[in-house]
Amino acid sequence: xxxxxxxxxxxxxxxxxxxxxxxxxxxxxxxxxxxxxxxxxxxxxxxxxxxxxxxxxxxxxxxxxxxxxxxxxxxxxxxxxxxxxxxxxxxxxxxxxxxxxxxxxxxxxxxxxxxxxxxxxxxxxxxxxxxxxxxxxxxxxxxxxxxxxxxxxxxxxxxxxxxxxxxxxxxxxxxxxxxxxxxxxxxxxxxxxxxxxxxxxxxxxxxxxxxxxxxxxxxxxxxxxxxxxxxxxxxxxxxxxxxxxxxxxxxxxxxxxxxxxxxxxxxxxxxxxxxxxxxxxxxxxxxxxxxxxxxxxxxxxxxxxxxxxxxxxxxxxxxxxxxxxxxxxxxxxxxxxxxxxxxxxxxxxxxxxxxxxxxxx
Ligand code: SF4
Numbered sequence: 097x098x099x100x101x102x103x104x105x106x107x108x109x110x111x112x113x114x115x116x117x118x119x120x121x122x123x124x125x126x127x128x129x130x131x132x133x134x135x136x137x138x139x140x141x142x143x144x145x146x147x148x149x150x151x152x153x154x155x156x157x158x159x160x161x162x163x164x165x166x167x168x169x170x171x172x173x174x175x176x177x178x179x180x181x182x183x184x185x186x187x188x189x190x191x192x193x194x195x196x197x198x199x200x201x202x203x204x205x206x207x208x209x210x211x212x213x214x215x216x217x218x219x220x221x222x223x224x225x226x227x228x229x230x231x232x233x234x235x236x237x238x239x240x241x242x243x244x245x246x247x248x249x250x251x252x253x254x255x256x257x258x259x260x261x262x263x264x265x266x267x268x269x270x271x272x273x274x275x276x277x278x279x280x281x282x283x284x285x286x287x288x289x290x291x292x293x294x295x296x297x298x299x300x301x302x303x304x305x306x307x308x309x310x311x312x313x314x315x316x317x318x319x320x321x322x323x324x325x326x327x328x329x330x331x332x333x334x335x336x337x338x339x340x341x342x343x344x345x346x347x348x349x350x351x352x353x354x355x356x357x358x359x360x361x362x363x364x365x366x367x368x369x370x371x372x373x374x375x376x377x378x379x380x381x382x383x384x385x386x387x388x389x390x391x392x393x394x395x396x397x398x399x400x401x402x403x404x405x406x407x408x409x410x411x412x413x414x415x416x417x418x419x420x421x422x423x424x425x426x427x428x429x430x431x432x433x434x435x436x437x438x439x440x441x442x443x444x445x446x447x448x449x450x451x452x453x454x455x456x457x
Contacts, residue, residue: 098315099305100340105149105283108303112153112279115305118339121277123223128163130154131275133229133244135291135371136173137181143284143297146227148183150281150303152191154225160191166218168198171251172375172447175199198248209268210260216248219273226275226309230282230300230316232290234353235366236262237327239291240316241278241309242270251372255446258370259413259430263328270310278309280316287320287350294357302346311335321349356418362407363420369412372447373428377409380453391454398457410434425456 099118101111132146140147155163165188169175175197179185188195196218203214228244236243243266246257257265282302286295302319306312313330315338324332335343357364364377388395401407406422415426415434426435426442435442443452 097305097307098312098336098338100315100319100338100343100346101303101305102301102341102346103283103303104301105147108147108149108283109153109156111303112150112157114340115279115303116157116277119277119305119307121225121307123158123276126223127221128154128158129218129222129224130163130165130227131224131244131248132165132167132227133239133247133281134167134178134182134184135170135247137178138293141284141297142293142295143286144229144231144290144292144295145182146229146281147283148187150227150279150283151184152187154227155187155191155193160188160193163191163193164196164218164222165193166196166198166201166216166248168247168249170247170371170375171254172372172379199251203250206272208272210256210265213253213269213272214250215273219248223276225277225279227279227281229291230280230285230302230304230320232287232295232320232350232353234289234291234294234355234357235368236266236329237352238317238320238322238330238350240280240313240330241275242266242313242329245269245273245275248273255370255372258368261368266329267331275309276307278306278312280304280312282316282319285320285350289353289357295353296351298348298350300346300348302341315343318343319346319348321347356420361401361405361422362409363418363422364409365411365418365420367410367412367416367418367431368414369428369430370447373411373430376445376448376450376453377411377427379450380457383450383454384457394454394457427453 103111138144201216228241233239287298288296408422411427413430415431429446
């Protein structure tokens with residue numbers, strides 16, 4: 097069953113009641129594990145993370161003391177600090193819910209297509225609700241419920257997913273771990289250079305619900321205007337019954353990601369890189385521009401080079417020359433081979449240290 101609710105964050109509680117009712121979600125006597133997409137400490141208004149109102153409404157509906165909110169942020173972002181900054185610590189405490197940093201969770205081995213994965217034991221013990229955000233994504237085209245599951249992995253496995261190829265690894269994870277209920281927060285969605293702050297918020301005022309995460313992701317892609325098969329990790333499936341709003345009335349067209357980030361004349365091509373390299377570059381630029389008096393010559397050089405020429409950063413296991421040409425610098429161990437082969441400047445590390453990137457800036 098699929099359910100499309102038209103709503104706002106102010107009215108999200110009644111949308112959730114209707115969605116749970118339509119999907120006949122019955123956790124029995126189990127505890128409820130809510131896995132939201134909280135990749136970083138973005139403000140809710142950015143549209144990159146599940147809105148706190150959605151989590152509050154779920155906790156109110158089920159009763160906070162039987163709920164666990166569990167997440168681990170992207171590589172390079174401190175999950176405990178993010179819980180504090182986004183107000184999740186206060187929300188969980190107010191409702192008596194448990195808040196779990198999955199980086200520290202007890203894990204059990206699971207066989208999957210590529211050998212063995214260590215997954216949090218909690219997922220075997222609870223009724224699991226995958227609460228994703230509707231966003232475009234610079235590497236995968238879109239990120240929805242299947243991709244949200246990557247957030248439960250250890251950092252080492254997140255990196256391994258990138259080396260394996262996300263389009264193969266994400267469906268393989270879904271083959272061994274399926275949510276009991278899937279929800280997509282599309283009240284404020286994100287288009288363009290998602291999944292973070294470089295994307296543009298798109299207000300759809302929708303919440304989507306489904307018993308089958310793959311089917312729900314397919315519904316979301318149709319709403320976003322993607323062609324079947326366009327997002328490699330989401331296999332096309334026929335949609336079953338849809339209740340609530342009609343698909344044809346809520347269909348729209350999301351701006352696709354161009355596949356790179358740009359700030360002035362600084363270009364970054366992730367080439368399959370995980371967020372470890374992406375955040376290291378972002379932190380280096382932030383450090384430079386936040387306290388320019390600390391590195392006056394670097395800032396001057398950065399601005400002059402930015403005006404006079406292009407800087408192109410490349411990271412990731414699929415490192416290759418992009419269509420934008422300029423002074424090319426390789427970042428991170430995954431790009432080491434390409435850097436050596438092409439005799440390009442290289443900042444090693446996995447993830448690389450922002451200070452070392454700063455040196456090369
Ligand atoms: S080198 Fe960069 S892209 Fe490669 S695994 Fe390490 S952090 Fe991720």
